[in-house]
Amino acid sequence: GIYRHVHLTSLSPLHVAQWGTYVASTVPHGNEGADDLANLNIQTTLDNNNASAANYEVVSEIYGPDGKLVTTIKTNGTASASSRSEANQQTTIEKPQLWSLESPQLYQLHTTILQDGVPVDSTTTTFGIRTIHFDADKGFFLNGKRVEIQGTAAHQDFPGVGIAVPDSLEPWRVEQLKKMGCNGWRTAHNPPNESVLDACD
Numbered sequence: 691g692i693y694r695h696v697h698l699t700s701l702s703p704l705h706v707a708q709w710g711t712y713v714a715s716t717v718p719h720g721n722e723g724a725d726d727l728a729n730l731n732i733q734t735t736l737d738n739n740n741a742s743a744a745n746y747e748v749v750s751e752i753y754g755p756d757g758k759l760v761t762t763i764k765t766n767g768t769a770s771a772s773s774r775s776e777a778n779q780q781t782t783i784e785k786p787q788l789w790s791l792e793s794p795q796l797y798q799l800h801t802t803i804l805q806d807g808v809p810v811d812s813t814t815t816t817f818g819i820r821t822i823h824f825d826a827d828k829g830f831f832l833n834g835k836r837v838e839i840q841g842t843a844a845h846q847d848f849p850g851v852g853i854a855v856p857d858s859l860e861p862w863r864v865e866q867l868k869k870m871g872c873n874g875w876r877t878a879h880n881p882p883n884e885s886v887l888d889a890c891d
Contacts, residue, residue, distance in 0.1 A: 693854040694883060702810035703739040704746060704803060707774060710735035711801055713817040717786065728786035728819045732779040734801055738769035744805055748777040751800040755787050760797070788833050789818030791873055796891060816891065841874030842867060846883060857885040864889040 712733040717726055730752070738744050745768050752760040761781050769775045787795040799815040823831050830837055847853045848863070860883065867875065875890060 705811040707735040711815040715819040728783040747804040749802040753798040755795040789820040843876040860885040860889040
């Protein structure tokens with residue numbers, strides 16, 4: 691049966707592809723302090739279902755954890771008829787607020803697609819900035835700090851509701867796991883619900 695949200699989405703022929711935004715951040719290893727820079731690479735995948743080529747502009751706005759606009763990047767391009775194309779952008783954020791277990795700071799990428807100067811689609815992507823690396827002798831490091839992963843494996847189902855788990859239960863479940871000392875969640879068998887990922891973020 692249907693046990694997750696179902697959406698009918700009406701789109702312009704020129705639009706951001708499903709799950710078509712990707713943000714990768716890099717902070718120089720060993721320099722996770724407040725005075726550092728974070729380099730962002732933004733990839734936007736566009737679908738053009740028009741029978742002719744379309745001129746577009748990708749406007750990427752980065753908002754900080756406080757909701758204030760940090761920077762705006764604009765890129766022009768042309769999408770061939772009935773095709774998929776990618777727009778790649780780079781920018782730098784000064785003194786980034788890093789995502790950590792104790793302070794999960796999140797940024798937002800607002801993507802707007804303009805065709806011949808007219809907005810035709812927009813999406814919002816949430817992301818965090820942090821560094822991770824593994825050392826064969828010392829283990830896992832988050833933002834330069836050693837972290838022991840205390841994880842659990844949990845299926846998506848929940849007592850009393852089965853697999854049709856209401857969104858509101860996921861933050862509660864994450865809080866209970868944290869109280870138990872968990873800082874990692876291994877999801878089982880199915881791609882996790884978006885509400886699980888949001889709660890973990």
